[in-house]
Amino acid sequence: MIEILQNLMGGFVIALQPYHLLLVAFGGILGTIVGMLPGLGPATGVAVLIPITFTMGPTAAMITMTGIYYGAMFGGSRSSILINTPGDGAALAATFDGYPMAMKGKAEAALAISAIASFIGGTIAAVLLVLLATPVSRFALKFGPAEYFLLMVAALSMTASMSKGNQLKGFISLIIGLMIATIGIDAQSGIKRFTFGVLELQTGIDFLIVIIGIYALGEVFKSYSSIADGTKKAQKEFGKIWISKEDWKRSKWPILRSAPLGFIIGALPGAGGTMASLMSYNNEKQLSKHPEEFGEGAIEGLAAPESANNAASVGALIPMLTLGIPGSGTTAVMMGALLMLGIQPGPLLFTQHPDIAWPLIASMFIGNIILAIVNIPLAGLLVRVLAIPAKVLYPIVLGLSFVGVYAIAGSIVDFYLLVIFGLAGFLMKKVNVPTAPMILAVIVGNTMEQSFRQAIRISDGDLGIFAGSTLALSLIAITVISILFPIVKDKMMEKKAENAPETV
Amino acid sequence: MKKEKLDYDGLTAIVVILFGMLYLTMSLKLPKASIGNAMDPIYFPLGLSIMLLVIGALLLIKSDKSHIDRIFKGMKHQTEKEKQVTKMVSFTCAIAIIYGLIFEHVGFVLATFFFMMSILYMTNGKKHLTNVLVSGIFSLGIFALFNYALGIPLPGLPFM
Known part of the structure; x- marks a missing residue:
């Protein structure tokens, strides 16, 4: 425990350096702006802004990205509240009561409570992260290649399974991602795989291109349909952005309850912020003494999901930092950026690079404070971004994507790959194939194959090694459960629906 | 039905x-x-x-x-909106390919200016002043940011 505190203090010393503080604030503001754009959430924010971190040191880069991530989470709910358009899925729940509040002339209280709830949720979750990070990474050190392979299988299949309502399509996305990862020279045998004679493909397709293609280009393509709708009028003049005592009394417990819930859901691969915020919303509605106010502008209906959502974003960092397995789109993007800087997240991160891991964690506390400051007194200023028409902002996001991709390797071939993945992302969304499993698979694909082959080599070709330890068996069990659970649940729901009397 | x-x-x-x-x-x-x-x-x-x-x-x-x-x-019989989106997506891809083809020949600033102008023309219409301003500031600004502040060299102007 003392050791953890010492590490954290060390982290704070680094994170509090003026340069780092500036980066968190800078990332936070940029992230807030991107997050406010309809349809563009944290994953896009981080993806588009990755290039600015290329030449920073790993510590500074991670700190900036955390700022962007948090900023986008804060920003997403701004547009939910003011124009009823969530920046991303996780901010969806904020439209349920946030927009009605703004309609009733309580935009100030709505903006304030969402920032306060996000701040508290994020901070509680960061404390939980501090407590859990070291034990989890110590435990993960016990994993051999076979267990590590199974762990990735379990994490990926959970992500694919949780893809709402279309498990099969989640797995399709997952396998295609793994296939993309096989492109390039095989590190163990030197064989060229699927390079089609293109020189640039020999080193494989950089996952950042896939990420920027899907999350930046694909999302902008999808958002083209909203350009025709024109800019929605957002309130621009605000009174004092703060809440009353009464508001606080109503929201305090929902905020505190939702934080740990959000954290746990966020830490599960595949679940993430959207599920966390929707679950906490439903919870509060059920616990409330006046559930009829939900959806009509109940302040706790905004506070709870905002707290859960930010707590989930912190929870999602646990598997990424300690196991090297991203559990969500955004953390996959961040992991991609880390790998790009030559840092391998995973159990060794905390022992080999405490100088990166701990300042990152410390910067979450600081980022939370800075963003609360940015988002409460300055909210009136920031939301002016919403007045800039999307028709100008989307081209800028496109421009940034291309520059970003060029900055990775200085190759024009990557432009064409970017277009291909942008189109793929657009079409996948159109036919309802989730993109997150694919992104995750592209990132861990290589490691996964290498662990598989290492395990096989250790056991001399005996597949029994994958069932050779209790740990391995439990991971297999988790995988099986994660696949079967949604199927069983669907069947039970169907039964329920059949038995229920028909209501019109 | x-x-x-x-x-x-x-x-x-x-x-x-x-x-x-x-x-x-x-x-x-x-x-x-x-x-x-x-x-x-x-x-x-x-x-x-x-x-x-x-x-x-x-x-x-x-x-x-x-x-x-x-x-x-x-x-x-797609809806008007769907047709519009398809058109915009195809146009963007076409411009992106041209962008790639000219990038190394005319340099970052000119190529990007062309790219931004084209996309803005599509999304923003004939508001030429805004389009020129946004494209100009974007291409020069990003060039300066990458070359000088971030130290990532981008191909400059063709004659430089």
């Missing part, structure tokens, strides 16, 4: 199965490794293609095949 929501499961399944077969054939044709187990680099891709084929087949069995036919029929 006029505007029933179409799902693309059947169509997706067919595309996925075709892709899986293509990948399977290519995996089988991969050269054998000269060191270690000759089949070693092939197992993983092979396993993936088989899994993809199985899942594609499952999706096809589960899907409502009548939708496939209806999607193709529906394509002819």
